[in-house]
Amino acid sequence: MERRWHIGAGQKGLAGWSFALFVAALVALWPATGMAERLVSKLSVQEISINSSFSGGSITLFGNVENAVGSNEVVEGPFDIIVVIQGMATDKVVREKSRQAGVWLNAEQVTFSGVPSFYHVLSTRPIDKIIDAQLRAELGISLSAQIRSDDAPSGAVRQKFTAQLIRLMEQDNMYGINPHGVAFHSDSFYSANLALPSDVPNGSFLATTYLFRGGELVDDNAERFVVRTVxxxxxxxxxxxxxxxxxxxxxxxxxxxxxxxxxxxxxx
Structure with missing residues (x-):
């Protein structure tokens, strides 16, 4: 049978609390040693206007790794950057079509709620070479982590339809991963450029930048931009x-x- 796919805390005594507050005060006053760097990022534009002649566009995110406020330590790399650009949540229906008697008919469908309308990840190198699977899962930096379905009858069916949703969205350039989409132009200055398709969805977009060193998260920063039809x-x-x-x-x-x-x- 030929098939096709379509998208649509416990209590403490007074002494215990006093000791805890004393330790907290020491930690707050002690010079920072593990947070010598902070991330400063900026978007090239805050709004992208779509009209009848719009055939696609691009957005550039650039930034610098600087000393944290109050730190006298030297900024030392090497660093890695991961940028996640995510559109507003929407619902998608994935339908499997089968050919019966020469006619294509809907065979099965699964509804995905609250999935990103747009999701692209750019990085300085492949993500699995920057962070381990546990940290990646904690940060939710993956396509599959963004996709949920409550009406799939089984795990196998859910997995099959999830894979097809990702494939179809990638085909339309709404989802994507670019392991070489971020470049450092000096020891601390970087930039990332993302091409936007002509049918990019309207709405608010969130661009989150993560700074890593040695597989550990150092800092992160988030910027928003808007795509709007005019x-x-x-x-x-x-x-x-x-x-x-x-x-x-x-x-x-x-x-x-x-x-x-x-x-x-x-x-x-």
Whole structure:
């Protein structure tokens, strides 16, 4: 059978608390030794506008590794950077189609709730060479960690449909991993560039940058940017979303008028 896929705390005594507060005060006043660096990052743009001529774009994230406030230690690498750019959560329905009697029909479907509409990971080198699996799971830096489904009948089915969801989203350039998408231009200055497809979804995007050294997380920083449709396209999109009935009637009337106008023109 030929198949296709489609997406749509305990109590302490007073003495115990006093000792704990004393130790906490010493730790707070002691010079920082394990946090000598901090991450400073910036996005090239805060808003990307989409109009009828938009054929795709790009966004650049750049930054620097600096001394932490109050630290006199020298910034020492080598460092690794992982950048995660994530769009707003949405629901996706993955349908498996089977061919029966020469006709493609829906055979099975699974709904995924709250998955990222856009998810790209860029890094200085392959992620498994930067951090171990445990830290990666704690930070949630993976496509599969972002995808959940509550209606899959079994683990095997869930795994199969998850793989197809990732494949289809990667095919549309909505998901992706680039193990060489971040480059250091000096010992501390880096940049990352991501190409955005022409059909990039509207909404707020979160770009999170993680700084690592020796497999340990040193610091992280987050920046937001917005993708927004502008002009007539925005008016049409908002009308279709907010007034679907009126929008549908207007489309039908426009089609009738266009057909009538074409008929008049050809008769002449």
């Amino acid at each position: 002009g007539v396209e925005r008016f049409i999109a908002n009308s279709a979303r907010d007034y679907p009935l009126v929008y549908g009637i207007a489309c039908v009337l426009l089609a009738i008028f266009t057909g009538w106008l074409g008929g008049v023109a050809f008769r002449r």
